[in-house]
Amino acid sequence: MDDATADGSAGPWRNYFLILLYRIPVPIAVCTAYGEVLIANPAMAAEWGAAPGQLRGRNLLDLFRPRSQAQIDRVIDAVRLGRRSRYPVEVRWRAGTDGAEREGELTVDPVGEPSESPPALLALLSVHDDTPPAAAAARDAASPVETRILALAASGATTAAIGSQLGLTVDGVNYHLTRLARRWRVQGRTALVAKAYVLGVLAAGTWPPEPAANVE
Numbered sequence: 001m002d003d004a005t006a007d008g009s010a011g012p013w014r015n016y017f018l019i020l021l022y023r024i025p026v027p028i029a030v031c032t033a034y035g036e037v038l039i040a041n042p043a044m045a046a047e048w049g050a051a052p053g054q055l056r057g058r059n060l061l062d063l064f065r066p067r068s069q070a071q072i073d074r075v076i077d078a079v080r081l082g083r084r085s086r087y088p089v090e091v092r093w094r095a096g097t098d099g100a101e102r103e104g105e106l107t108v109d110p111v112g113e114p115s116e117s118p119p120a121l122l123a124l125l126s127v128h129d130d131t132p133p134a135a136a137a138a139r140d141a142a143s144p145v146e147t148r149i150l151a152l153a154a155s156g157a158t159t160a161a162i163g164s165q166l167g168l169t170v171d172g173v174n175y176h177l178t179r180l181a182r183r184w185r186v187q188g189r190t191a192l193v194a195k196a197y198v199l200g201v202l203a204a205g206t207w208p209p210e211p212a213a214n215v216e
Contacts, residue, residue: 022052022171027125033079033110033118035060042168042175044125047095047102049143053167060123064091064106075108079118084110091125103128142201146176147211151202153177154193154209 018039021028027044029037040055048055048063055063066072067090075087089106104127110119142150145166152162163173181187184195196202203212 029123031121042172150196151209
């Protein structure tokens with residue numbers, strides 16, 4: 001995870017990794033050996049209604065509630081002993097978009113070459129299929145990040161400008177827009193903005209566009 005090797009060759013590979021990470025629809029986070037989030041992709045951040053950068057520095061145990069302390073102890077022992085294997089942890093959490101209780105499996109995989117330094121942890125989240133679906137009102141809701149993206153899109157801001165203002169990559173902005181389009185079953189940015197006004201996500205009669213008071 002170094003930014004570059006002595007000759008600088010690792011830089012491009014790190015950029016490719018970040019681009020790939022942001023495009024993967026599976027919730028993923030890269031953490032320190034102590035569970036502190038270093039990088040989270042949009043899919044992981046979306047579980048909390050946040051932008052990826054807002055999870056940086058948070059601890060996985062603050063975000064997820066493990067069902068068994070024994071599973072956490074296995075990961076701790078693996079990190080301490082330098083083992084390289086995948087360790088499933090059954091977790092629960094409260095979604096940031098609709099407040100619904102969700103359940104799933106967090107697969108923790110120590111990565112990196114064996115060394116004296118503690119390894120980084122790659123955490124992949126799999127949501128259980130039997131997690132109760134959100135109510136219709138929750139499906140229509142937009143997270144705070146999505147709402148800010150919609151407001152900027154309604155004002156005519158480009159994808160790059162939206163990302164710059166909110167601290168997101170272009171891929172991150174597109175991820176949220178695509179996710180909303182699928183949830184609301186519309187196509188195109190114009191239709192997304194129109195649906196946002198119909199659902200009361202954006203305040204009517206204001207310029208520049210802004211979130212409705214009840215979704216702040």
